[in-house]
Amino acid sequence: MGGSQDCLFAQKRGLRSSTPQGGSKLAQEEEQKQASEIVIDGPNIAMAHSVNKWPASARGIEYAIRHYQKLGWKVRAIVPRHFLGKKSRRGVDDPGLMEKLQDEGVVFTVPSQDHDDNYWIAYAFQSGAYVVTNDRMKDHAEKHAEGEDVFFQWRQQRVISYAFIDDTFLPNPDFKLPKPPKLPAEAMKAKPEQKQTEVKQKVARHEKKSQAKKPQAKTPPRKKSPQQQSQAKTAPAKTPRQKKSRRGAGSRSAQGGKPAQGDLEQSVKSAIRSRLSSGPLHLQTLSQHLLKVIRKKGGQNYTSIKAMMGDMKISRSRPFYYQLEKLIGDEVEIVHKASLPHSAKLKTGARPEQQRHTVGEHRKSSGKSPKRMTIPFFKQALGERNATALSGSIEGFPVPIEKAFTMLCDLDFPINVAAVGNRFKSKTGFRLSKLFNKMDKLAFFLTIRPECGCGEVYAEDMYFHCRAAPESPSDGGKDGVLKSATRPLSKMWNKLKGFFAR
Structure with a gap:
């Protein structure tokens, strides 16, 4: 954690001195301030449960979360982003469990390229939460703006060590954890009222939609004058085909040019296969290529890859490599470097886009395009x-x-x-x-x-x-013969010039 951040968090919590007196003041303030939640160092817990072997244990994180939830505490586990999504060698053994805990609101991710310790330490300083970890954080103590004494006193009062006995999570028995704070009675009463208001709002929205769908009452037609009746008789009647074509034109204009989900998926998949047929490609380059292709061919001016994925009913909040696997994971493989998603390539069993046609089409095109050389x-x-x-x-x-x-x-x-x-x-x-x-x-x-x-x-x-x-001897006569005879000498002279030029 950088010095400026440490200083900021320290000022918020009243840490003004790195002397032992400042540390004693910190202890008095910590006694007065009641923590409201517990922060879990996810990678530390996961590696401890897997006995320091990769992949780390997702169950270990869940055991720690459930332990403190049973005691009534609000729990937040901090993990790197690559712990979710596809299973990787330096990730967790069950990314699906991590996604489930994230949906419950107890697991939070930080950028994989950053040091996750900096995030949960900063959050613990801001919120005054307890921290569950076996990390002694000596390097952070050396960088702390208020000095090592203040940091070590915070560690002694707020950091809980632990151990695993098989699948049993056992926090440090010597750490006296107070009872979790109770919500005020007014907040407890407000919850059912909020639910009732939400239900009423949903019912009101549903009624508005149903009223909008109901056909409006038709006004009785006005009586036509004798002249209008004669004009109606002479006018040609509309054929059913004309009515159908008008309805079709109206439906296309009502859509506003937005492509159907199936058509968009086929266009995107075709562009992916075509681009990856020449070899692996960086994920960011591939996403930019897809946007350009869809803008050019489909006429859709998407501002981001997330907007395009949203139209295909794929989660916008997920990273691009996760969206790619959901869309065309049976044909595309994500390549990892240093345990992080790096590029994409076609799987060995998948055929490139140039080969994805029927036998009849292949016979027709075989005479036009030559067979590509390996x-x-x-x-x-x-x-x-x-x-x-x-x-x-x-x-x-x-x-x-x-x-x-x-x-x-x-x-x-x-x-x-x-x-x-x-x-x-x-x-x-x-x-x-x-x-x-x-x-x-x-x-x-x-x-x-x-x-x-x-x-x-x-x-x-x-x-x-x-x-x-060089000119051939037949074209140059005697000059050509002379040049061809002296050519070995000229090559030798060029080599000598290159040697002495060095």
């Missing part, structure tokens, strides 16, 4: 210098090559190899070495592709260079 086959062709295999259509190459081909052909020579690698990764999400493990292989690929416009690309001193294609 990355291992592409690397093998490079190693063998197989110009025939590498001279096919760009659509037949691996997806990263297709994405970065225009960028590679538009390079301004000479250019540093590292700069090419950075551009390639930003364009495709892949490292350049994953497809070209040597510089001369990329140079060979750019040389044989006529679209790139360079006669010969070569690598030298960590730079790519371009030189014009």
Whole structure:
């Protein structure tokens, strides 16, 4: 906990001195102030019940919560956010139980990237609550603005240690915990009154809705004049098809352009499959991509991914990786790094979006689009210098090559190899070495592709260079023969120049 926060909490509670006298004043104030709740260090409790082994025990947190609830205390357990949602190696063994306790209002989450101790210590200082933990918090005592003495006295008076004997939660018997505070009688009486008012409000809203749905009484039609009657006879009658089409147009306008839930789900799933077909993608990048695709294709100007998930009846309050699992968890897998959700990828059994069509459609399109080359086959062709295999259509190459081909052909020579690698990764999400493990292989690929416009690309001193294609002897006569004869000497001279230039 930072020094400024410590100072703020200390000033609220009257901590003005780090001397023993200040500590005694703190003790007097703590005796006068009655705590109203108990804060539980969730990870500390969970690891103690699992005997310090991952995954931690969610049941341990529940046992501690139920113990103090039976005594009549209000309980709040603080846990990192990754304790909920998908089961992870450095999480809890039962995330569903954590979600259930969160719905009960007894478990609260803090950002996983932060130190959870800072949050429950700050909350305990603010609310004056008791804390259940075996953490001695020596590092926090050293940082405390009012000094270690004040912090240690607070720890002695407010922190409850504990132990587990099998599944029995046993708090420190030497800690004298007072009786929980009772709610005033007026507050106890106000609860049923509040419930009655809420019921009345619901009934009133229901009556308003039912009245709005009732058809209004029709006014009797006015008598038409002889002229209006003659005009009605001569006017052509409306066919049933015309009426039906008008009703259809009215219903579309009443919807206001909002897509149906099923159509939106199919569009989002199709965009996810298509984007992940080229490899794993960071969760934040994937969410931004989905917003762009739905805005462009569906015409829906969503301001956030939460609003889009809400229209698909998926909880808006959950993180994106949880929403992704609910929507398309049978096809997409969440990749964790350092026990935190990092990126998403297609499962091994799931087919990419390009392959999700019927046999008839595949037969129709097989003659139009070439079969895409795999990355291992592409690397093998490079190693063998197989110009025939590498001279096919760009659509037949691996997806990263297709994405970065225009960028590679538009390079301004000479250019540093590292700069090419950075551009390639930003364009495709892949490292350049994953497809070209040597510089001369990329140079060979750019040389044989006529679209790139360079006669010969070569690598030298960590730079790519371009030189014009050499003239053939048949085109240049004696000059061509002379050039072809002296070409080995010129190559040797270039190597010597590069050696002495170092």
